[in-house]
Amino acid sequence: MLNVGVKLFVLLFSSGLVRTGDSDDSAVPQWPPGAYCLLAAEGGCFEPFYTSTIQLAVPKVIQPGDTYHDDDKNTTERFIKYGKVGDSLLKIHDFDQVYRLKIVACCKNQ
Numbered sequence: 675m676l677n678v679g680v681k682l683f684v685l686l687f688s689s690g691l692v693r694t695g696d697s698d699d700s701a702v703p704q705w706p707p708g709a710y711c712l713l714a715a716e717g718g719c720f721e722p723f724y725t726s727t728i729q730l731a732v733p734k735v736i737q738p739g740d741t742y743h744d745d746d747k748n749t750t751e752r753f754i755k756y757g758k759v760g761d762s763l764l765k766i767h768d769f770d771q772v773y774r775l776k777i778v779a780c781c782k783n784q
């Protein structure tokens with residue numbers, strides 16, 4: 675078999691398992707070795723991952739509907755896109771007049 679140095683692995687999000695392309699089908703699935711982080715889904719992290727979070731709140735200077743021109747794509751884009759991706763989110767706190775960005779990752783060291 676031609677070895678082109680590409681390592682494949684499959685993430686099974688529902689069960690939190692990873693199967694590497696070079697492992698036997700009968701092998702116990704496990705996370706590939708190494709230090710890395712994945713964006714956390716709702717519900718937090720599971721072993722061997724630990725939760726890692728960063729957060730930023732900035733004054734609401736730019737209005738929610740303000741746009742800019744993306745020269746690369748020749749399109750008009752909104753500066754602010756509210757949303758939630760797993761446990762990460764971007765939202766506005768009207769009372770404090772700030773935008774709050776929170777990024778939650780599941781990380782492992784080895």
Ligand SMILES: *[C@@H]1O[C@H](CO)[C@@H](O)[C@H](O)[C@H]1NC(C)=O
Nearest residue numbers: 743744745746747748749750
């Ligand atoms: C960018 O989009 C505008 C409006 O659709 C168009 O008139 C213009 O030709 C486009 N410019 C480039 C460089 O594609």
